Amino acid sequence: MMLQDLIQYLHRYQVSSALNPEIDSIVMDSRLAKKGSLFFCIQGYTVDGHIYAEEAIRNGAVAIISEKVLDVPVPVIVVPDSKRAMAILADIFYGQPTHKLHLIGITGTNGKTTTTHIIESIFQKHRQKTGMIGTINMKIGDQSFPVKNTTPDALTLQESFHRMVENGVQTVVMEVSSHALHMGRVFGCDFDVAVFTNLTQDHLDYHKTMEEYKFAKSLLFSSLGNAYKLQKPKFAVLNADDAASECYALSTAAQVITYGINNNSDIMATNIEISGKGTKFDLVYDNRVVPIHLQLVGKFSVYNVLAAIAASYVSNIPMETIIKVVEEMKGVPGRFEVIEEGQDYTVIVDYAHTPDSLENVLKTAKQLSRQNITCVVGCGGDRDRAKRPLMAKAAISHAHKVIFTLDNPRTENPARIFADMESGIKGHPYEIIEDRRQAILKAVNEASPGDVILIAGKGHETYQLIGDKVLEFDDRKVAREAIHAKGSS
Ligand SMILES: CC(=O)N[C@H]1[C@@H](OP(=O)(O)OP(=O)(O)OC[C@H]2O[C@@H](n3ccc(=O)[nH]c3=O)[C@H](O)[C@@H]2O)O[C@H](CO)[C@@H](O)[C@@H]1O[C@H](C)C(=O)N[C@@H](C)C(=O)N[C@H](CCC(=O)O)C(=O)O
Ligand SMILES: Nc1ncnc2c1ncn2[C@@H]1O[C@H](COP(=O)(O)OP(=O)(O)OP(=O)(O)O)[C@@H](O)[C@H]1O
Ligand SMILES: N[C@H](CCC[C@H](N)C(=O)O)C(=O)O
Numbered sequence: 001m002m003l004q005d006l007i008q009y010l011h012r013y014q015v016s017s018a019l020n021p022e023i024d025s026i027v028m029d030s031r032l033a034k035k036g037s038l039f040f041c042i043q044g045y046t047v048d049g050h051i052y053a054e055e056a057i058r059n060g061a062v063a064i065i066s067e068k069v070l071d072v073p074v075p076v077i078v079v080p081d082s083k084r085a086m087a088i089l090a091d092i093f094y095g096q097p098t099h100k101l102h103l104i105g106i107t108g109t110n111g112k113t114t115t116t117h118i119i120e121s122i123f124q125k126h127r128q129k130t131g132m133i134g135t136i137n138m139k140i141g142d143q144s145f146p147v148k149n150t151t152p153d154a155l156t157l158q159e160s161f162h163r164m165v166e167n168g169v170q171t172v173v174m175e176v177s178s179h180a181l182h183m184g185r186v187f188g189c190d191f192d193v194a195v196f197t198n199l200t201q202d203h204l205d206y207h208k209t210m211e212e213y214k215f216a217k218s219l220l221f222s223s224l225g226n227a228y229k230l231q232k233p234k235f236a237v238l239n240a241d242d243a244a245s246e247c248y249a250l251s252t253a254a255q256v257i258t259y260g261i262n263n264n265s266d267i268m269a270t271n272i273e274i275s276g277k278g279t280k281f282d283l284v285y286d287n288r289v290v291p292i293h294l295q296l297v298g299k300f301s302v303y304n305v306l307a308a309i310a311a312s313y314v315s316n317i318p319m320e321t322i323i324k325v326v327e328e329m330k331g332v333p334g335r336f337e338v339i340e341e342g343q344d345y346t347v348i349v350d351y352a353h354t355p356d357s358l359e360n361v362l363k364t365a366k367q368l369s370r371q372n373i374t375c376v377v378g379c380g381g382d383r384d385r386a387k388r389p390l391m392a393k394a395a396i397s398h399a400h401k402v403i404f405t406l407d408n409p410r411t412e413n414p415a416r417i418f419a420d421m422e423s424g425i426k427g428h429p430y431e432i433i434e435d436r437r438q439a440i441l442k443a444v445n446e447a448s449p450g451d452v453i454l455i456a457g458k459g460h461e462t463y464q465l466i467g468d469k470v471l472e473f474d475d476r477k478v479a480r481e482a483i484h485a486k487g488s489s
């Protein structure tokens with residue numbers, strides 16, 4: 001594509017030269033620039049990408065998008081906001097792939113990964129080729145690829161959509177994080193269905209206040225518009241039991257469909273019964289009542305299932321197919337994953353890393369056993385400090401025994417993380433075992449028949465970030481080792 005053809009889509013810009021090179025690739029990292037690249041200078045949180053313009057040119061870049069005038073020998077297009085320009089041009093460069101896909105975006109504090117997986121399974125059962133983008137991986141059909149972020153930057157994202165289109169994908173279901181919405185990673189995406197799971201405290205290190213966090217999530221719904229794509233209406237799928245939905249209904253011109261348990265909604269669950277064997281409820285929709293038996297456990301799972309049902313139903317998937325899939329769903333890696341090695345106590349690995357999710361999973365664990373619940377949990381470093389005392393409080397309030405341990409401390413001093421956690425729970429008994437392996441070993445060694453151990457915070461993660469080191473660590477493997485060690489001692 002020629003540079004001038006690409007930049008014609010930008011409204012306000014200055015260009016330093018009339019040269020019109022051919023653009024073969026678009027990059028935001030100077031190290032990835034090659035002959036024919038267009039390089040975007042992005043003001044980052046760590047460094048200012050403008051300082052890498054010359055390196056990008058040395059590596060072959062033939063034009064630069066910048067927020068500043070630069071004295072370099074290739075055309076420089078100066079724009080007011082290079083991140084915004086990048087999202088818009090990425091969409092154009094890759095041939096507007098989201099216009100050719102049925103695109104479902106899911107936002108909310110908890111439940112995005114789980115709901116995304118359920119929706120993927122439903123569309124696959126309906127014989128569609130699917131794409132999926134989220135915390136665990138990016139998938140094209142059944143092939144998976146590693147990811148750095150839950151919602152990737154605009155270049156990676158549009159390139160992924162392009163590959164999906166080339167590979168015959170029809171429907172893409174993706175997690176849309178509040179960071180991504182705030183940083184404009186999804187500007188340029190044409191969503192058909194936007195789903196809201198819930199809003200509770202997290203990420204205040206980044207968004208500063210709950211109001212700003214709530215607003216960031218509203219951008220998914222306001223971006224839906226009321227446009228019809230190939231006669232296809234757009235939908236906002238909202239949780240009727242979460243107060244933030246009112247704001248999201250107001251921010252969208254799309255049709256709204258609600259789901260819920262407590263408040264009246266279009267897709268509703270009543271008569272919920274939770275047991276170790278799964279969860280039963282009556283699904284109420286379109287004046288019909290259908291009994292459902294999930295293998296997934298917990299009230300929070302019912303919410304995720306309802307969100308997935310609603311998103312699939314408005315996408316014209318037959319309800320019979322949807323129900324079959326949700327009843328067959330066994331779970332998502334690292335989400336309430338039961339570690340079954342024939343032991344007479346239960347070990348669960350879960351990704352709860354917010355106060356609300358920790359409270360939910362602990363309450364669910366309590367519904368499964370009358371025996372003691374042990375919670376092994378830590379809080380991530382270089383992340384929201386305000387959630388730490390609340391997570392510690394949730395653990396203390398709902399578990400009989402609590403072991404605080406390291407999650408991913410990253411570059412933060414573990415002592416400060418533990419001090420933040422302890423500030424929420426003065427006077428309650430707990431133990432601190434910094435080494436996560438030792439904490440898990442201890443919890444397992446002390447388990448009695450019928451007990452439940454919940455190892456929270458890292459779920460599917462196969463690493464631990466300590467300082468700038470990435471160490472191999474998988475709660476599920478360590479738990480298995482601990483169970484076997486106890487069994488053979
Ligand atoms: C705070 C944040 O979100 N940071 C994101 C941001 O990185 P950054 O701003 O630090 O980038 P930077 O290192 O300053 O670099 C600035 C620019 O210089 C360029 N550069 C840099 C070095 C060089 O040699 N040459 C060069 O050109 C970089 O490519 C970049 O364009 O842009 C990167 C590329 O898109 C992201 O990977 C990175 O996410 C980091 C890894 C991260 O941890 N983000 C978290 C907070 C996040 O986004 N999480 C949400 C999920 C949250 C949830 O719901 O649980 C997510 O969607 O992942
Ligand atoms: N609907 C829900 N409401 C509250 N908690 C939930 C819900 N669904 C899942 N959880 C809890 O939150 C944890 C994370 O779930 P999941 O990975 O699906 O959320 P997510 O929104 O993708 O999280 P992240 O923002 O880290 O990507 C689960 O392990 C479980 O403890
Ligand atoms: N997407 C979340 C994941 C947190 C997972 C937890 N294990 C941690 O490291 O805090 C974040 O980056 O804040």
Ligand SMILES: [Mg+2]
Pocket residue numbers: 112113134135136150175
């Ligand atoms: Mg996720």
